[in-house]
Amino acid sequence: MVNPQHKAIRSVEMKKIVKHFPGVLAVDEVDFDVQAGEVHALLGENGAGKSTLMKILYGLYSANAGETLINGHPVSIKSPRTAIELGIGMIHQHFMLVPSLTVAENVAMGLRSSRGLLLDIDIVSERVRKLSEIYNLNVDPAVPIWHLSVGEQQRVEILRALYKEASLLILDEPTAVLTPQEVDDLFKILRRMKEDGHSLIFISHKLKEVLAISDRITVLRDGRKVDTIPAETATRASLAQMMVGREVVLRYEYEPVEIEESRLALTGVHANSDRGYAGLIDINLTVHSGEIVGVAGVSGNGQQELAQVIAGLRPTSQGNIYLDGKKIDSCSANQRSLMGLSYIPEERMIEGVIKDFTVAENVVLHGFDQFPFAWKGFFLNLGAIKKTTRQHIIDYEIKTPSTETPVKSLSGGNIQKLVLARELSREPHVLIAAQPTRGVDIGATEYIHRRLLQARKVGVAILLISEDLDEILALSDRIVVIYEGKIVGEVSREEANINEIGLMMAGASQPE
Numbered sequence: 001m002v003n004p005q006h007k008a009i010r011s012v013e014m015k016k017i018v019k020h021f022p023g024v025l026a027v028d029e030v031d032f033d034v035q036a037g038e039v040h041a042l043l044g045e046n047g048a049g050k051s052t053l054m055k056i057l058y059g060l061y062s063a064n065a066g067e068t069l070i071n072g073h074p075v076s077i078k079s080p081r082t083a084i085e086l087g088i089g090m091i092h093q094h095f096m097l098v099p100s101l102t103v104a105e106n107v108a109m110g111l112r113s114s115r116g117l118l119l120d121i122d123i124v125s126e127r128v129r130k131l132s133e134i135y136n137l138n139v140d141p142a143v144p145i146w147h148l149s150v151g152e153q154q155r156v157e158i159l160r161a162l163y164k165e166a167s168l169l170i171l172d173e174p175t176a177v178l179t180p181q182e183v184d185d186l187f188k189i190l191r192r193m194k195e196d197g198h199s200l201i202f203i204s205h206k207l208k209e210v211l212a213i214s215d216r217i218t219v220l221r222d223g224r225k226v227d228t229i230p231a232e233t234a235t236r237a238s239l240a241q242m243m244v245g246r247e248v249v250l251r252y253e254y255e256p257v258e259i260e261e262s263r264l265a266l267t268g269v270h271a272n273s274d275r276g277y278a279g280l281i282d283i284n285l286t287v288h289s290g291e292i293v294g295v296a297g298v299s300g301n302g303q304q305e306l307a308q309v310i311a312g313l314r315p316t317s318q319g320n321i322y323l324d325g326k327k328i329d330s331c332s333a334n335q336r337s338l339m340g341l342s343y344i345p346e347e348r349m350i351e352g353v354i355k356d357f358t359v360a361e362n363v364v365l366h367g368f369d370q371f372p373f374a375w376k377g378f379f380l381n382l383g384a385i386k387k388t389t390r391q392h393i394i395d396y397e398i399k400t401p402s403t404e405t406p407v408k409s410l411s412g413g414n415i416q417k418l419v420l421a422r423e424l425s426r427e428p429h430v431l432i433a434a435q436p437t438r439g440v441d442i443g444a445t446e447y448i449h450r451r452l453l454q455a456r457k458v459g460v461a462i463l464l465i466s467e468d469l470d471e472i473l474a475l476s477d478r479i480v481v482i483y484e485g486k487i488v489g490e491v492s493r494e495e496a497n498i499n500e501i502g503l504m505m506a507g508a509s510q511p512e
Contacts, residue, residue, distance in 0.1 A: 009167035017066035044220035045441035089166030104141035151182030168199040180502035207236040260289040263461035269319035279305035294476030302485035307434040311343040340429035355408035360389040392421040413444030
């Protein structure tokens, strides 16, 4: 609990904060404040400035102008150590834990010991137990981190901050990899912390969750503050419009389709992970023309292996894969592409594009040796390449200075649009879309969703692999759940129940 005599934060105020990077004004005179016993959400698209602002508060960046006040007194936060000493903690999106160490050992890291080189593990363990009881964290200090689920690991991060007597906690995308049940558990913990007087800053792009947990919401756009409003006066639509500057479609009209012929089929497929153990176990899956099949699951349960096996980037150890009724197990990725398979990879900068190539060069990564991009398979038709690229830029609203701009200069959302344009323009029979909107803005997400639904309408069979359950529920005709490399359940769109799906994602339940 917060010690009233030590590092108690009643209020934090950031006034007229400015942060420049070379060629970019990331934060432009932003005011932000948070009070004790409050959850203040920070919303904004990628590049809006929210992470930069919080890194300034936590001492990872120094502001070029402005001031920060704690309890009305100006403070200089030059490093995370200073922030921690002042009572500020931060839970990063990617956990900073050592898997081979226990919970207590992870909490003890970086702390001074009363025994010199020996850690006070017994003292740390006892206090961890007490904190765990107070906040219903249900964490055993003696358990190694690698034994814990993602949600339990997040609780360890919260425990570390509480152990260091953090009075203000910054949570950066805390629900990104949690099941619905784990999100509910996290919110119970946050509400208990709020009751005990903690200040909480909640950074997220999930509007429904922001509205569920927040007292106030501040929206940033292009480095500036749009407004701060009470959560009770906000809606998902109003927040989305504040973030993007225009009306955003959050619900899509669903048109039932008649199930036609099978385009993609996996029968008894097994495959190894990169570490050599079973990544996929006895996968049986069919996707029909004009159908979106969503694959739901917590990260690391075989989604990447599934996408790569179908795309031809990972071999199967058993089973068969069929594309339009033809067995493709022994076909290369390029052969599968020529047969009508398109692939939007999870790691777009590694598998989707070549970052040092231009926009135009990336457009013709597939088919550069075929008509109309090549003459007789040898000479590039530069005119056709440029014309096609320009048309993609217009059709897919890709923001780029020119067709010759290196892809690494584009934003994540525009790179994703480029990959989508290239893959859909090939008029595929089957599209594998792995995490198609991960890390992209709400405006780009809306656009990508519309394009996927358009492809479905013209008969493309789409396998949508996503950790965003809202995305799966919004777009899918059928939903399968993957857990530890196995498909543990399947439900239709009409039967989909978010709680039941969440239990299946955690391996706790299977449909009858």
